[in-house]
Structures are given as C-alpha cells and as structure tokens.
Amino acid sequence: MNKPLRVMKFGGTSVGDASCIARVAQILKEAARENSVVAVVSAMSGVTNRLIEAAKRSEAGEREHAETIFKDLRKQHEAALAVLIQDGEKRRQVAARLEKTFADGERLCQGTALLREVTPRALDAISSLGERLSAPMVAGALSETGAPAESVDATELIVTDSNHGGADPLMDRTRDRSEARLRPLLREGVVPVVTGFIGATRDGVLTTLGRGGSDYSATILGAALGADEVIIWTDVDGVLTADPRLVPEARTIPEISYREATELAYFGAKVLHPKTLRAVEQAGIPVWIRNTFAPEHKGTKITPKGRSNGGGVKALTAIRDVALITVGGPGIVGVPDVVGRTFSTTALVHANVLLISQSSSQNDICFIVAAADAKRTVKALRNEFAQDVAHEKVEHITIDPNIAIVAVVGENMQGTPGVAGRTFSALGRENVNIIAIAQGSSESNISYVVAEKDMKTALAATHREFGLSGRSYLETVAASS
Numbered sequence: 390m391n392k393p394l395r396v397m398k399f400g401g402t403s404v405g406d407a408s409c410i411a412r413v414a415q416i417l418k419e420a421a422r423e424n425s426v427v428a429v430v431s432a433m434s435g436v437t438n439r440l441i442e443a444a445k446r447s448e449a450g451e452r453e454h455a456e457t458i459f460k461d462l463r464k465q466h467e468a469a470l471a472v473l474i475q476d477g478e479k480r481r482q483v484a485a486r487l488e489k490t491f492a493d494g495e496r497l498c499q500g501t502a503l504l505r506e507v508t509p510r511a512l513d514a515i516s517s518l519g520e521r522l523s524a525p526m527v528a529g530a531l532s533e534t535g536a537p538a539e540s541v542d543a544t545e546l547i548v549t550d551s552n553h554g555g556a557d558p559l560m561d562r563t564r565d566r567s568e569a570r571l572r573p574l575l576r577e578g579v580v581p582v583v584t585g586f587i588g589a590t591r592d593g594v595l596t597t598l599g600r601g602g603s604d605y606s607a608t609i610l611g612a613a614l615g616a617d618e619v620i621i622w623t624d625v626d627g628v629l630t631a632d633p634r635l636v637p638e639a640r641t642i643p644e645i646s647y648r649e650a651t652e653l654a655y656f657g658a659k660v661l662h663p664k665t666l667r668a669v670e671q672a673g674i675p676v677w678i679r680n681t682f683a684p685e686h687k688g689t690k691i692t693p694k695g696r697s698n699g700g701g702v703k704a705l706t707a708i709r710d711v712a713l714i715t716v717g718g719p720g721i722v723g724v725p726d727v728v729g730r731t732f733s734t735t736a737l738v739h740a741n742v743l744l745i746s747q748s749s750s751q752n753d754i755c756f757i758v759a760a761a762d763a764k765r766t767v768k769a770l771r772n773e774f775a776q777d778v779a780h781e782k783v784e785h786i787t788i789d790p791n792i793a794i795v796a797v798v799g800e801n802m803q804g805t806p807g808v809a810g811r812t813f814s815a816l817g818r819e820n821v822n823i824i825a826i827a828q829g830s831s832e833s834n835i836s837y838v839v840a841e842k843d844m845k846t847a848l849a850a851t852h853r854e855f856g857l858s859g860r861s862y863l864e865t866v867a868a869s870s
C-alpha cells in the first residue's frame with residue numbers, strides 16, 4: 390500500500406542552529422516511518438538578510454565588508470556542521486559542498502563589485518545561497534540519525550517564469566521534473582531535502598520566489614506531487630488570532646479557510662507567504678502550520694472552507710511598512726477623471742496599492758502603497774497633476790509614512806452585522822483616531838488606517854472587543870467541531 394505523502398517545510402528559526410537542526414531531523418525521522426516525506430528548508434535565520442547585505446555592499450564597492458560577511462557565514466555553518474555530523478567522511482563531503490557554494494557566492498560578489506551593479510538575476514543568485522547551504526546540512530543531519538536522505542536543489546524541480554525576486558511556477562513542467570527526480574527517491578524510502586525559496590527558468594537561470602517564499606516552495610511541490618498534506622513548521626503554534634509579538638493574548642486558531650489565511654498573509658501576517666495557498670487551491674490539499682519547538686501542539690489546519698467560529702471575526706493583522714498618499718483639494722471635483730489618472734499613474738510606476746478610500750464629496754482620494762513605492766509614486770503624481778496644481782484645482786499631493794493598516798479578517802463576517810460598528814466603538818473608547826477605512830465587497834476583510842503610534846492599542850482593543858483571546862471564543866470553536 391502507498392504511504393501518505395507529506396511535504397514538510399522548516400523555516401529559518403527551525404534550522405537556526407545545530408540544536409534546532411537536530412530537532413528537525415528527529416521530526417523528519419519520525420514522520421518518515423509512516424509517510425513518504427519531502428522536506429523543504431529555508432536558510433538558517435538571518436542568513437538571507439546577510440547575503441543581500443553582501444550583495445549591496447559589493448555593489449557599493451565595499452568588497453571588504455562583503456568578505457567579512459562571508460567569513461561570518463562560513464564560521465556559523467561550519468560550527469553547526471561540526472556538531473551535527475560525527476562521521477568524519479560524511480562531514481568532509483558536506484563541508485566540500487558548502488565550500489563550493491561559498492566560493493560561488495564570493496565570485497558573484499566579486500563580479501558585482503567590479504561592475505558596481507547588482508542585477509536582479511545576480512541578486513537572486515546571491516540571496517539563494519542560504520538555502521543551498523542549509524539543505525545539505527539538514528540532509529546530513531537526517532542521515533546521521535539513520536534515515537536515508539538526499540539534498541536536492543529546487544532549481545532541478547521548480548520551473549518558473551523569469552520574474553526575478555518574485556517568480557511564479559510553471560506547474561506542468563514543475564510536475565514533470567518533480568515526478569522524475571523525487572518519485573524514485575520516495576519509492577526507495579529516501580527523504581529528499583529540497584532548498585526552499587528558489588527555482589529556475591526553462592533555460593536553467595536561477596530565480597527566487599520572493600522573501601519568505603519557502604512556504605510557497607512547499608505548496609508548489611505538494612501540488613506537483615499530489616501530496617496528502619503540506620506541513621509548514623515554524624516558531625509559533627499555528628496561525629494565531631493576531632501576531633503574538635504585538636498582541637501577547639493571541640490564541641491559536643484550530644482551523645481556518647484558504648481565503649482567510651490568504652487575507653491575513655496579504656495584510657502582513659508573516660507566518661505565511663501570501664502566495665502559499667495559490668498552489669494548492671485547485672487540489673484542495675490541506676496545509677498545516679505547526680511549531681517545531683512544540684510539536685505536541687496540533688497547530689492550525691488550513692482548508693478550502695475552514696470552519697466557522699460562530700463569531701464572524703477570526704483574526705487581526707497589521708501592516709506597518711506602508712505610506713498614505715492623498716490627492717486632494719476642493720477643486721478636484723472639477724478635475725477630469727482624477728481617479729482614473731491617479732491609478733494609471735500608480736500602475737505606471739508599478740506601485741503596490743493596498744487600500745483605497747475616497748470621500749463622497751470627492752475632496753480627497755487617499756490610498757496606501759508599500760513604503761518602498763511611496764516616493765516614486767508621489768513624484769509621478771506631482772508630474773501628472775502639475776497643470777492642475779498650477780491652476781489650484783488640486784491643492785495637495787501629500788504623503789504620510791507614519792501610519793499602519795489594521796485588518797479585521799473572517800470569512801463569515803458577511804451575515805454578522807455590526808462588525809464595523811463594534812470595531813469603531815472599541816477604537817473610540819481608546820481614543821484611537823481612524824484615518825481611513827475600507828471594506829471589500831466580499832466582507833471578509835474590514836481594514837482601517839491609524840497612526841503608527843496607535844497600532845498596538847488599536848489591535849489590543851479590537852482583539853478584546855471580539856473576545857478573540859477569551860474562553861468564549863475557544864469554547865465556540867470546540868462546540869462547532
């Protein structure tokens with residue numbers, strides 16, 4: 390009989406040092422007794438950031454700084470390896486593989502320093518190195534426990550478009566490659582340990598799926614192989630009712646829908662890469678979020694439909710790295726097609742617009758973009774409306790970077806009247822001023838904008854208002870199960 394197939398992804402903190410990797414090896418070994426297992430691993434925590442810094446320093450001509458970063462990374466990986474693999478010959482084999490990856494990275498940085506330019510393609514090649522270092526280590530640690538394992542580079546499996554820094558998979562080709570390369574290993578009971586975060590174009594040029602993209606790698610492989618489940622192992626107990634770093638009372642949600650989880654991810658819940666569930670949507674494969682450091686907890690199950698908690702609101706999320714742009718003035722009513730022109734301009738500069746709000750008097754249009762896009766968006770808008778500003782039809786085009794969006798998420802908020810009212814009363818009681826609000830017609834997300842300094846208070850007040858940490862919430866969930 391075929392064993393169930395589970396794809397298990399381990400994030401940066403889960404492979405953060407030797408003792409964490411040893412823990413991961415135990416989880417994998419245990420799972421491999423009764424399942425076919427594909428492991429997907431991130432870089433050790435912090436490594437991708439350091440690699441990107443090395444690339445940027447090289448671009449600035451600061452070669453020595455980049456060299457120091459590589460020296461530190463070598464030390465970190467060698468130290469972990471020394472603890473993890475006792476067998477001298479095996480250790481030398483893995484060390485030689487790591488050394489080759491380091492040498493590739495140093496060459497790429499030297500080239501970058503010479504050219505004084507880091508192209509998106511070179512940046513992908515450099516930032517991918519962390520996963521290419523961690524996968525052989527995890528595979529080595531797993532073999533050390535007696536479970537057969539083999540490190541596999543995802544460039545052999547995941548075929549993507551050429552959108553460097555945010556590539557998407559070409560699923561048919563990915564399916565063929567993954568079947569051809571992984572199925573024989575699985576048949577022999579070997580655990581493939583695959584690099585997260587990366588893929589390659591049809592021509593074999595390395596790409597990355599975007600920061601935090603190893604979650605997406607796991608679901609892409611899960612879909613490609615028709616897995617029974619994908620399990621994302623991380624450093625929290627599951628998807629919580631809010632980011633536990635911002636709301637300490639946040640609780641684990643037992644089950645949540647693809648749509649709710651995606652809304653949370655898009656509005657900043659780092660626990661999941663926003664594209665993660667796209668890959669499994671068609672096949673309806675369940676995705677679990679579980680804690681590597683507390684595997685006794687069941688975690689959160691993400692399913693196509695989720696499960697009602699009876700109360701409408703399921704979770705909150707906040708996003709900080711954003712800016713509010715306002716195009717306004719009493720005269721804009723008379724400016725032809727001001728809305729159309731505003732958003733053609735944001736499209737032209739490829740700004741990511743997260744939320745839009747317009748007063749009915751049409752005095753103001755305000756919208757929110759990612760902080761990284763804000764300056765060039767305002768510049769382009771000032772250009773577009775230069776004539777109207779000169780004729781005082783448009784009074785101001787302003788930017789406020791000190792704001793945050795808080796999103797209230799829950800699929801069955803439709804049919805639960807008063808969610809918006811209760812949210813705003815709760816904020817009023819705490820003297821939190823609401824700058825703008827938006828609600829999608831799907832009513833699975835109500836978002837509001839507050840000053841960044843008020844974000845934590847706003848989250849706490851909303852969390853309390855809907856009893857998200859209270860017993861009633863947990864009891865309702867238990868009762869509906």
Ligand code: ADP
Nearest residue numbers: 400401402623625627628629631632658659660
């Ligand atoms: P990994 O390295 O395993 O991919 P991440 O750091 O990317 O882990 O994501 C896990 C983190 O996401 C948690 O430590 C937590 O602080 C943060 N987070 C934000 N919102 C939520 C939420 N609603 N539920 C759980 N974790 C959240």
Ligand code: ASP
Nearest residue numbers: 431437586600601602603
């Ligand atoms: N290592 C990559 C990053 O830091 C991918 C991931 O961790 O998911 O963005």
Ligand code: MG
Nearest residue numbers: 400601659660
């Ligand atoms: Mg992550």
